[in-house]
Amino acid sequence: AQRVTQPEKLLSVFKGAPVELKCNYSYSGSPELFWYVQYSRQRLQLLLRHISRESIKGFTADLNKGETSFHLKKPFAQEEDSAMYYCALSVAYGNKLVFGAGTILRVKS
């Protein structure tokens, strides 16, 4: 069965500190993974996807197939990074998404 696990419900860091949001997945096929973000009072939006290998807003994520992980990282957190972050796995034909439960990131000044 496909599953995405985000072990932390809440991650609180100080501004300027490094951030790592954890994501582990379970999938027998070839995984395609995403990070979606939801800022306060905004809709869910794509932050990044592993196949593009780009850095968005200073965030990066590397797919580790051996550890079945796709952790989201940023070296220096900013207050505007405070949001809900969801890790998602694309399964089957048609890009259907399986989401984790989400992690709230709070960046304190």
Place this chain on the structure above:
Amino acid sequence: ETGVTQSPTHLIKTRGQQVTLRCSSQSGHNTVSWYQQALGQGPQFIFQYYREEENGRGNFPPRFSGLQFPNYSSELNVNALELDDSALYLCASTRDRDLRDEQFFGPGTRLTVL
């Protein structure tokens, strides 16, 4: 380019009633997916529509049904509402199911079942 829109914003129903939620896909998108997001959880896939045909379904009972129209807008219908159906219902559209493109989400419809 118009984004994904959903209506209504909020809805209150009683147990046993039926509800219809609506979604307009982003311009140029022919694939629409519906997700249910219960409080404190991530979105859960309900089903997907591609060119007016259902293209995959998650672990939801048959009382959850849908439609997609020729203009690619979509409806989600839920019959015999139960208290556990209370959730935020999200619609997402993508250019084409074959492209594995980004999914663009609507703002959601908050359904409360009393």
